[in-house]
Amino acid sequence: MSSVQSPVVARSLVKRFGDFTAVDGIDIEIAPGEAFGFLGPNGAGKTSTMRMIGCISPVTEGELSIFGLDPAADGREIRSRMGVVPQLDQLDNELTVMENLIIYARYFDLSRKQAAAKADELLEFAQLLEKVDAKVDSLSGGQKRRVSIARSLVNDPELLLLDEPTTGLDPQARHVLWDRLYQLKERGATQVITTHFMDEAEQLCDRLVVMDGGRIVAEGSPRGLINEHVRREVLEVRFGRDRNEEMLPQLAGVGGRIEALPDRLLVYTDDGEAALTELHRREVVPESSLVRRSSLEDVFLKLTGRTLVE
Amino acid sequence: MSTPGAVRVYLRDWAWFRQVVTAVGLASIVQPLMFLLGVGLGIGELVDSGGNTDLLDGEPYFAFYSSALLATTAMFVLGGEALWPTLDGFQWSKANYSMIATPLTPTDVMLGKALHFLVRGLVAVSGTGLVLLMFDDTRTWGVIPGVLAGVLCGMAFAMPLAALTATRDEDNLFPAIMRFGITPMFLFGGAFYPIAQLPTWLQPIAWITPLWHGIELARGSVLGGLEPLMALVHIGVLSAFVLGGLLWANRTFARRLLL
Numbered sequence: 001m002s003s004v005q006s007p008v009v010a011r012s013l014v015k016r017f018g019d020f021t022a023v024d025g026i027d028i029e030i031a032p033g034e035a036f037g038f039l040g041p042n043g044a045g046k047t048s049t050m051r052m053i054g055c056i057s058p059v060t061e062g063e064l065s066i067f068g069l070d071p072a073a074d075g076r077e078i079r080s081r082m083g084v085v086p087q088l089d090q091l092d093n094e095l096t097v098m099e100n101l102i103i104y105a106r107y108f109d110l111s112r113k114q115a116a117a118k119a120d121e122l123l124e125f126a127q128l129l130e131k132v133d134a135k136v137d138s139l140s141g142g143q144k145r146r147v148s149i150a151r152s153l154v155n156d157p158e159l160l161l162l163d164e165p166t167t168g169l170d171p172q173a174r175h176v177l178w179d180r181l182y183q184l185k186e187r188g189a190t191q192v193i194t195t196h197f198m199d200e201a202e203q204l205c206d207r208l209v210v211m212d213g214g215r216i217v218a219e220g221s222p223r224g225l226i227n228e229h230v231r232r233e234v235l236e237v238r239f240g241r242d243r244n245e246e247m248l249p250q251l252a253g254v255g256g257r258i259e260a261l262p263d264r265l266l267v268y269t270d271d272g273e274a275a276l277t278e279l280h281r282r283e284v285v286p287e288s289s290l291v292r293r294s295s296l297e298d299v300f301l302k303l304t305g306r307t308l309v310e
Numbered sequence: 311m312s313t314p315g316a317v318r319v320y321l322r323d324w325a326w327f328r329q330v331v332t333a334v335g336l337a338s339i340v341q342p343l344m345f346l347l348g349v350g351l352g353i354g355e356l357v358d359s360g361g362n363t364d365l366l367d368g369e370p371y372f373a374f375y376s377s378a379l380l381a382t383t384a385m386f387v388l389g390g391e392a393l394w395p396t397l398d399g400f401q402w403s404k405a406n407y408s409m410i411a412t413p414l415t416p417t418d419v420m421l422g423k424a425l426h427f428l429v430r431g432l433v434a435v436s437g438t439g440l441v442l443l444m445f446d447d448t449r450t451w452g453v454i455p456g457v458l459a460g461v462l463c464g465m466a467f468a469m470p471l472a473a474l475t476a477t478r479d480e481d482n483l484f485p486a487i488m489r490f491g492i493t494p495m496f497l498f499g500g501a502f503y504p505i506a507q508l509p510t511w512l513q514p515i516a517w518i519t520p521l522w523h524g525i526e527l528a529r530g531s532v533l534g535g536l537e538p539l540m541a542l543v544h545i546g547v548l549s550a551f552v553l554g555g556l557l558w559a560n561r562t563f564a565r566r567l568l569l
Binding site: 056057104 | 312313318319321322325326329403404405407408409410411412413414415567568569
């Protein structure tokens with residue numbers, strides 16, 4: 001890769017818990033300033049990988065290097081240059097937003113004065129200035145998430161780890177958060193993001209790996225993965241739960257590959273409308289139909305035979 | 311200048327404790343006062359009017375009992391503190407996990423907790439000490455080393471219990487610890503009567519409990535008459551509990567936090 005040092009390099013990285021292999025020999029190299037995603041269902045090994053990168057989980061086998069340093073020997077130094085947004089907010093609910101930020105900044109050994117100045121700056125960035133003295137308990141889910149993100153930035157991290165950053169948030173709160181993360185990216189911070197949301201991965205990630213059962217099953221840019229693995233559009237048709245399977249033969253040749261889900265059939269094609277017209281010409285009339293662009297969800301379905309969010 | 315990791319951890323506990331420290335301080339005075347007025351004066355009158363306090367080394371019952379409160383208070387307060395509030399950092403608020411995502415280590419987290427126990431214990435036992443100073447029988451300089459003895463006794467409970475807490479996912483064991491560990495010690499550890507009054511087979515059990523050593527040390531400090539050798543033994547036993555607890559907690563905290 002480039003001569004600039006990769007913030008994260010993993011070679012044949014393995015994490016085992018007893019007999020269970022959570023991460024099964026993955027290779028990653030993340031470029032500076034890149035927004036890199038781990039996409040996969042629950043239990044795919046995303047969080048275990050993140051914890052190893054975060055230097056709070058010993059590597060079982062393989063190599064891992066963060067900023068060119070060894071997590072086992074230099075964990076303290078690595079963590080001082082990294083920001084972490086955990087999957088569930090770990091805020092001090094009974095303390096104010098300001099206190100939360102100052103206490104966290106103190107963990108990084110900022111002086112009280114530095115911490116207070118930094119907190120002011122971050123609260124503005126997180127659009128929480130009017131909540132400075134509010135107890136965290138009183139905030140909405142989206143606001144708490146923004147406090148978590150603000151908190152993770154107290155040390156001006158070169159690398160930001162975001163574990164499921166918008167899980168549990170309503171659509172509006174998600175968009176506010178995405179906007180903030182996009183701004184951070186523009187400032188040049190490398191981001192590592194885990195998610196099981198397709199749209200989030202497409203919005204936030206320059207490049208991503210799809211994980212399943214502890215392994216990487218595909219790697220590329222969101223668009224690149226879609227182009228590589230599925231055709232441009234999807235025609236979704238529903239014939240009712242019992243009839244989807246039996247209608248399969250009648251759909252042959254309408255488009256490309258067909259994926260049969262319990263509740264609908266997905267026809268992959270370069271032109272969804274044309275496929276639908278062809279269906280109508282054959283006098284095959286589904287209960288409902290929908291033409292949409294292919295997404296990472298379709299890539300995942302093709303690669304693993306399963307949907308991401310059950 | 312760099313602030314030690316344990317202090318940075320402790321600052322979080324302090325941010326919370328600061329909000330309630332006045333109320334806790336007042337309660338630390340009111341509660342022993344009630345005990346002393348109820349048990350100390352009431353039973354004391356009963357015991358002393360019997361006319362024979364030989365078993366108490368000639369001390370009035372009030373002084374005998376009240377000086378032990380320095381140690382029992384510490385045991386109850388720090389024992390409790392090492393259970394639920396300590397589990398919180400692992401299980402409910404998960405604050406300990408936030409800490410180790412920063413340059414702090416599990417050892418820093420553990421030592422920060424120890425610091426919190428120390429401050430919490432000092433507030434509680436000092437309250438009891440202030441109450442002792444209100445009464446003629448116990449108004450001596452010995453209350454100061456007595457308070458320190460109480461805090462040491464409390465730490466002898468807190469550190470091993472905190473180590474145990476770090477291995478738990480739930481608080482279901484905690485009521486049993488209070489009921490079958492802490493409360494029996496309170497009853498049989500020599501707070502209410504000298505353990506020489508216990509059946510002979512029960513006495514050695516008292517000797518191995520940290521509470522008995524804490525009570526003897528605190529009582530000896532307040533009332534005088536503590537033999538230097540015995541003082542060293544008591545301090546030694548209590549310190550061993552604290553040190554053993556620190557080492558054990560260092561392992562269990564790391565094991566819990568670094569998956």
